[in-house]
Amino acid sequence: MLSGECRQDGNSGSDGADLLYKHHQSDQNGFERDESECSVDFFHYFTHVLIGANKHLTSCIIFPHSEILAECQHQLKTNLKKRFQHVFEKITYAGSSIPLNAINTDIYIIMEERGEVSDEREVKQTENANRKSDRPKNTIRQEDLFKASPGRDEPIRTVMTQGVAGIGKTVLTQKFTLDWAEDKANQDIQFTFPFTFRELNVLKEKKFSLVKLIHYFFTETKEICRFEEFQVMFIFDGLDECRLPLDFHNTEILTDVTESTSVDVLLTNLIRGKLLPSARLWITTRPAAANQIPRECVHMATEVRGFTDPQKEEYFRKRFRDEEQASRVISHIKTSRSLHIMCHIPVFCWITATVLEDVLKTREGGELPKTLTQMYIHFLVVQAKVTNIKYHGGAERDPHWTPESREMIESLGKLAFVQLQKGNLIFYELDLTECSINVKAASVYSGVFTEIFKEESGLYQDKVFCFIHLSVQEFLAALHVHLTFINSGVNLLAEATWRSILFRNKPIHLYQSAVDNALQSPTGNLDLFLRFLLGFSLETNQNLLRGLLTQPGSSSETNQETVQYIKKKISENLCPERSINLFHCLNELNDRSLVKEIQQCLRSGSLSTDKLSPAQWSALVFILLSSEKDLDVFDLKKYSGSEEAFLRLLPVVKASNKAQLSDCNLSKRSCEALSSVFSSQSSSLRELDLSNNNLQDSGVKLLSLGLKSPYCKLETLRLSGCLITEEGCSSLASALSSNPSHLRELDLSYNHPGYSGVKLLTAGLEDPDWRLETLRLDHGGEQRLRPGLKKYFCELTVDTNTVKGKLQLSDNNKKVTYVTEEQPYPDHPDRFDYWPQLLCRTGLTGQCYWEGVRDNCVFGWNDQSWRLYCSDGAGYSVWHDKRRTDLSSCSVSNRVAVYVDCPAGTLSFYRVSSDSLIHLHTFNTTFTQPLYPGFGLWSPGSSVSLCSV
Numbered sequence: 001m002l003s004g005e006c007r008q009d010g011n012s013g014s015d016g017a018d019l020l021y022k023h024h025q026s027d028q029n030g031f032e033r034d035e036s037e038c039s040v041d042f043f044h045y046f047t048h049v050l051i052g053a054n055k056h057l058t059s060c061i062i063f064p065h066s067e068i069l070a071e072c073q074h075q076l077k078t079n080l081k082k083r084f085q086h087v088f089e090k091i092t093y094a095g096s097s098i099p100l101n102a103i104n105t106d107i108y109i110i111m112e113e114r115g116e117v118s119d120e121r122e123v124k125q126t127e128n129a130n131r132k133s134d135r136p137k138n139t140i141r142q143e144d145l146f147k148a149s150p151g152r153d154e155p156i157r158t159v160m161t162q163g164v165a166g167i168g169k170t171v172l173t174q175k176f177t178l179d180w181a182e183d184k185a186n187q188d189i190q191f192t193f194p195f196t197f198r199e200l201n202v203l204k205e206k207k208f209s210l211v212k213l214i215h216y217f218f219t220e221t222k223e224i225c226r227f228e229e230f231q232v233m234f235i236f237d238g239l240d241e242c243r244l245p246l247d248f249h250n251t252e253i254l255t256d257v258t259e260s261t262s263v264d265v266l267l268t269n270l271i272r273g274k275l276l277p278s279a280r281l282w283i284t285t286r287p288a289a290a291n292q293i294p295r296e297c298v299h300m301a302t303e304v305r306g307f308t309d310p311q312k313e314e315y316f317r318k319r320f321r322d323e324e325q326a327s328r329v330i331s332h333i334k335t336s337r338s339l340h341i342m343c344h345i346p347v348f349c350w351i352t353a354t355v356l357e358d359v360l361k362t363r364e365g366g367e368l369p370k371t372l373t374q375m376y377i378h379f380l381v382v383q384a385k386v387t388n389i390k391y392h393g394g395a396e397r398d399p400h401w402t403p404e405s406r407e408m409i410e411s412l413g414k415l416a417f418v419q420l421q422k423g424n425l426i427f428y429e430l431d432l433t434e435c436s437i438n439v440k441a442a443s444v445y446s447g448v449f450t451e452i453f454k455e456e457s458g459l460y461q462d463k464v465f466c467f468i469h470l471s472v473q474e475f476l477a478a479l480h481v482h483l484t485f486i487n488s489g490v491n492l493l494a495e496a497t498w499r500s501i502l503f504r505n506k507p508i509h510l511y512q513s514a515v516d517n518a519l520q521s522p523t524g525n526l527d528l529f530l531r532f533l534l535g536f537s538l539e540t541n542q543n544l545l546r547g548l549l550t551q552p553g554s555s556s557e558t559n560q561e562t563v564q565y566i567k568k569k570i571s572e573n574l575c576p577e578r579s580i581n582l583f584h585c586l587n588e589l590n591d592r593s594l595v596k597e598i599q600q601c602l603r604s605g606s607l608s609t610d611k612l613s614p615a616q617w618s619a620l621v622f623i624l625l626s627s628e629k630d631l632d633v634f635d636l637k638k639y640s641g642s643e644e645a646f647l648r649l650l651p652v653v654k655a656s657n658k659a660q661l662s663d664c665n666l667s668k669r670s671c672e673a674l675s676s677v678f679s680s681q682s683s684s685l686r687e688l689d690l691s692n693n694n695l696q697d698s699g700v701k702l703l704s705l706g707l708k709s710p711y712c713k714l715e716t717l718r719l720s721g722c723l724i725t726e727e728g729c730s731s732l733a734s735a736l737s738s739n740p741s742h743l744r745e746l747d748l749s750y751n752h753p754g755y756s757g758v759k760l761l762t763a764g765l766e767d768p769d770w771r772l773e774t775l776r777l778d779h780g781g782e783q784r785l786r787p788g789l790k791k792y793f794c795e796l797t798v799d800t801n802t803v804k805g806k807l808q809l810s811d812n813n814k815k816v817t818y819v820t821e822e823q824p825y826p827d828h829p830d831r832f833d834y835w836p837q838l839l840c841r842t843g844l845t846g847q848c849y850w851e852g853v854r855d856n857c858v859f860g861w862n863d864q865s866w867r868l869y870c871s872d873g874a875g876y877s878v879w880h881d882k883r884r885t886d887l888s889s890c891s892v893s894n895r896v897a898v899y900v901d902c903p904a905g906t907l908s909f910y911r912v913s914s915d916s917l918i919h920l921h922t923f924n925t926t927f928t929q930p931l932y933p934g935f936g937l938w939s940p941g942s943s944v945s946l947c948s949v
Contacts, residue, residue, distance in 0.1 A: 068223055073190065075220035077181040080192070084178045142176050143185035145302070146280050156299045157273065158281040162290055163304035165425070165470040166347040169284040170196075172304060173237050176282075180233075189280070190230040193218055197242040198426055198464045203263045204244060210257040210266055210275055227257065232279045234270065239285035239292060241426045248272065248294050271297050287681075288523065306344040315346075319353045329356050332368050337626050338531075338584060339375065347469050351379050358382045371588050372528075373535025376475040377544045380409070384548075401547030409548065411437050413480030416473045417492070420529065425473065426466045439463055471528060478532035485510050486551050493517055507555075511537065511562045515569060515585075519578055527581045534562065535588040563591045570594070571615040576651040579618035580625065594619040609640035617648045624652045631684070635660040646670055654683050662718070662904070663692040671699035678706025678714060686713060691720035691747070694787050700728035707735035713742055720776070721750040721792065721847070723785050729757030733764055736772065740764075745774040750791060750847060752784050753777055779846060789899045789910075789917065792849040793949045796933055799841040801828040807836055807937065815945040818937035836937045843930025844900055850933065851897045851912060851947040866923050867936070868896060868909040878909065878921045887920055895947070896920075902927045 146156045163169045173194060179185040180192045193214060208216060215222045224230075244264040254261060254269040257276055269275040271283075271293060283293065290301075307315065313330050320326035333339050333352065342348040355378040359368055369375045384405050388394035415435045419427055429439050467473040481492050491505050494513040514533050518526040535541055537559055542549055566582050566589075574582070586592065598619040601608075612620065620639070625631070634656035639645055641664040646653070653659045654677045661670075670693075677683050695703075700719070706712060729748065736743060746761070753761070758777055764770050784791045798813045805822040809815070818836055825831065832838065868878055876887040895912040905926045910917040935944050 069190075072221050072224055076191065076218060077183075079218075079220060080177055080181040080194070084174045084181070142172060143179060145176075145282065145300075146186075154299075157277075157279075158271065158283065158298050159300045159302060160290060160293060160298045161282065161284045161302045161304055162287045163284070164306075164345065165286055166345045167304050167306050168346060169304050170237055173235050173282065173284060177235065186233070188231055189233045191221065191227070192233040192235070194235040194237065197236060197238045197244070200236075200263055200267070201241070201243045201426075202428070202464075207260045207262055208266065209260045210270065212260065213263065213266060225258070228276055228278055232276065233282070234279055235282045235284075236267070237284045239283055240289035242289070242292070246271075246292055248297070273297070306346055307349065312340075312343045312349060315349050316353060320357070325360060329353075329360075329368075332356075332370075336370050338372050338587060339370070342372065342471070345469075348471065351375070351469075354382060355379050358385075371535060371590075372471075373475075373532050373538075373541055373588050374544070376472070376532065377541055380475075380479075381544060384409075399547055406548055409476070410480070410483065411435070411441070413476045413483065416467065416475075417477035417480045420473055420477045423525075425470060426464055428464060432465065474529045475532050478529050478536065481510075481514075481533055482536040483549070486549065507537065507558045508561045508565070511558075512565055515562075515566060515582075518581070519569065519574065524577060524581065527584075530581070531585055531588050534585050537562065538588075538590065559589055563589055567594065567615060570618050571613060573614045574618070576618070576621055580622055580651070583619065583622040595623060598623055609642075609645050621649060621651050624649070625655055631656050633658045633660065636664050641665060643667060643670055647673060650677070653677060654680060654685060657684055658687040659685060660689050661693070662689045666690065666693040666695065668695070668699040668702065671695055671702040675702050675706030678703070678712040679709035681711045683711070683713065687716040688714060689718040690722060691718050692789075693722055695719070695722040695724070697723075697725055697728035697731070700724055701731045704731040704735035707732070707743070708738040710739060712739060715742060716745040717743060718745075718747040719751070720747050721784065723787065723791075724748060724751040724753065725785070726752075726754035726757035726760075729753045729761055733760040736764055736770060737767075740767070740770040740772075742771065744771055746772060747774075747776040748780075749776045749778045750780070750784050751777075752780055752782050789849045789897070790949050792847045792899065794844070794848040794850060796850055796946050797841045798946075799830070799839050799932075800825070801830045802832060802837075802839040804832040804834075804836045804838065806940075807838060811945065815943060816935060816937070817943040818940050820940050838935055840933040843932050845902050845927075845930050847899075847901045847903075849897065849899045849949075851895060851949055852935070853895050853945045853947055866907050866925075868898075868920065876909075876911075876920055878923070885921070898933070900931055902931060907931075 145159050161169055161172070176186075177192055177194045180187075180189060186192075195217065199217070211225050211227065214227065244267065246264055246268055248268055248271075251265050251268045253272075253274050254265060255274055266275065270279070271281060283298075285292075312333070316329050316333070317323075317326045320329055333343055339352065343352060352375060355375055356368060359378060369378050381400060385400040387405055388398060388400045388402060394400070415427065415432065415437060418435050419425075419431060424431065432439060467476070484490050484492055485505070485507070489505050491510050491513060493510065511534060514526075514530050518524070518530040521527075536545075539556070563586065566585055570579050570582050583595065586594070594615060598616055609617075609620075624634070631652070634649075634652055636646055636649065636653075637660070639649065643664070643666055646661065646664060646666060647670070650673055653661070653674075674688070674690075677685060700722070703717075707714065707717075728751075732746070732748075748761070758780075761775055761777065765772055765775050783793070786793075798809065798816070800809070800813070803809065803816070803823075803825060805825060806819055808817045808819045808823055810817065816838060830839075866878070868876065878885050878887065897910040897912050897917060899908045899910070900906070906922055906924055908922040909920040911920055912918075937944065
């Protein structure tokens with residue numbers, strides 16, 4: 001123990017007070033203060049002098065005075081305000097520096113616990129997000145990120161925010177930091193430290209303690225060391241740009257904030273919660289990199305989404321002040337699916353506006369760019385034009401490509417291609433050197449092509465370079481491959497062979513190898529690159545690059561060969577995502593023949609899915625995914641009520657808000673596919689009707705696996721009449737217990753849940769963690785396990801008060817025969833007095849099925865009924881509201897069946913043959929009152945019998 005006393009006279013000290021201190025050594029983290037025996041001011045002074053004995057903490061205060069703390073906070077907030085008050089925000093004011101407070105980026109909760117990370121290509125994710133125009137209900141404000149949700153006891157320590165490149169993640173973190181620095185939000189946080197992985201990457205070979213790392217980046221806090229005494233917030237922006245080896249399985253555990261180690265070890269232990277466990281962490285990333293952090297280390301996952309369709313329109317109306325011009329631009333973008341999808345990303349809206357503004361100004365009445373390749377070529381030309389005017393004193397009409405600008409674009413193209421192959425979006429000096437670009441040249445490029453290539457300075461002027469958006473890098477990479485092939489005949493996408501060296505490659509070989517490489521990529525990371533490369537093959541696009549291209553490219557004959565090669569690939573039963581991108585490629589090549597062929601069939605009503613080829617199926621998927629109407633409510637029976645059609649159209653089901661799959665002959669195989677849809681982060685499905693499919697318990701078990709996924713967002717699930725027993729109910733109850741936060745309505749009517757099944761599900765209904773509000777278990781029983789429509793069989797009872805006088809009842813009132821003699825029925829106001837008809841006693845309101853054997857009978861009569869007319873000579877016809885429809889069916893059977901689903905508004909007639917049902921006709925309507933079965937007989941001697949099933 002170190003102790004001592006000191007007594008001073010009043011005139012020997014600055015404050016004239018007697019000072020007494022006692023200093024107790026406690027542990028390696030610092031010293032313990034006996035407040036009853038020391039003056040606060042003198043204690044801080046003394047610890048400041050003696051703390052030099054600790055080699056880790058050489059110049060900072062352990063327990064800072066409130067004034068020192070306030071001064072550190074003030075300086076930190078002041079510097080953060082200077083750093084973030086203004087940003088170079090292209091998407092809002094066309095490249096001007098604007099107040100960050102003017103930017104409003106929304107953030108949306110995906111779930112409260114992490115699920116598996118999506119491996120979808122960002123272009124695909126952008127398409128999915130673009131379809132989700134309605135904002136989810138569980139939105140939160142950025143200032144509420146770390147507030148625990150209702151029903152959650154444990155605090156939120158680590159939040160991960162995902163979003164595709166250019167969607168606004170960085171701006172969001174800057175806005176959060178600025179709000180804190182301006183005392184507008186999160187004032188329970190005493191220190192906010194915003195880091196970027198770009199900055200941390202340059203420290204890869206250096207060692208720091210956590211305290212020294214904070215002091216290194218934020219010198220305002222150098223007098224503070226005991227950060228565990230405060231509420232600290234760390235922001236780590238751009239995990240996808242991290243080049244540090246974050247190893248959460250083998251990295252040693254570190255708990256001492258003063259112990260020096262590599263930056264990756266610091267970060268790993270900070271994220272684990274071993275180091276400074278009281279701190280809050282916010283990590284942003286592109287989706288593909290999110291799996292670098294173990295799910296148990298992330299307490300909440302969020303997603304930043306881009307512009308909705310109304311926001312896109314609002315942006316262009318603000319950008320184009322002329323109302324007529326703005327309307328033309330908006331209309332044009334809506335006609336091009338590729339452009340409309342990409343405008344979901346704010347930075348692409350800026351690119352599009354920049355291009356269209358120039359085109360409208362320089363080519364009044366001219367055609368606007370329709371494809372992505374055209375848009376990006378125009379963007380490149382606009383930047384070259386601006387460069388020529390700004391740096392070389394050129395005029396608006398001068399040729400915009402100079403030897404200097406050509407050299408720059410060629411160098412940037414090589415850099416883009418090499419780094420795209422490595423998966424890098426940011427580049428350091430070593431990356432530039434590998435592409436024969438020195439730092440000085442790169443700085444010149446970023447100064448000249450400021451809207452394409454950016455330079456950022458980290459601490460001590462470490463330089464970081466990047467393209468303004470991933471799509472620009474992919475465009476320039478494709479341009480580099482195209483220029484290399486045109487100028488030298490070298491195909492950068494294929495290994496050199498003796499044949500390619502001796503004989504110049506043909507253009508078709510380049511495009512075929514590009515298609516093959518893109519299809520072989522499991523994540524589709526070359527999809528956009530492929531679109532651009534194929535787009536360069538068009539003569540119209542090559543004309544736009546005149547001056548940059550020194551030689552002509554491929555011919556129209558080559559383009560046709562490429563089109564045929566792509567169509568051949570589409571016909572090879574590729575996975576839907578790959579096929580859809582190939583349709584986008586055909587669009588870049590101005591070939592829409594497959595799509596137009598299917599569109600014509602859809603318009604004429606002649607589409608027969610039984611005869612569709614794989615390529616035509618893919619075209620149908622592409623068309624449906626482009627249709628907002630079809631994606632709101634997708635009804636499989638409009639195309640084909642079969643399992644094959646379902647599996648072909650699965651991407652459409654996944655993208656739909658509501659899917660009607662009832663009575664489509666689906667089986668366990670379909671359930672497995674649907675389980676993957678439930679588990680997909682990008683699925684839009686909220687309501688699913690699987691009623692009247694023989695799924696059985698085995699199928700429900702597979703569905704339940706998907707329902708357990710934290711990504712599952714399904715709110716309504718209808719499984720009425722699916723042959724489900726208590727075993728299937730147990731699987732559903734288990735799934736809902738594992739993930740109770742999404743499903744609100746579950747329909748299990750017309751099944752056989754049994755006592756235990758009912759008990760399990762109704763108990764869950766009372767569980768406060770479950771969101772389930774509606775549970776249907778009615779009309780259950782063992783009879784519901786009969787396959788097909790027979791599970792809905794109902795015993796009909798003739799209402800004898802309605803029987804016409806010449807109709808004779810027999811067989812316990814199950815058979816009626818038309819006779820010539822009047823029967824002795826008493827008078828009754830309900831009795832038919834003209835037509836030989838009768839009604840059944842009970843009105844139907846649910847789902848019912850019955851069969852009848854006829855001898856020249858007719859069902860129903862009048863404009864309030866629906867009837868099936870059966871005749872040996874005339875065949876079948878249906879009547880409703882005095883309108884007759886003849887049915888071109890095969891031979892007439894003497895046995896027919898009727899199925900009515902009152903809630904769904906369907907009434908179907910079937911011919912029964914060898915115990916199988918042949919569908920004749922279905923009426924779709926709305927039943928506002930109970931429906932009464934009826935029978936009519938046409939001539940004496942004819943009869944009808946109600947059958948037992």
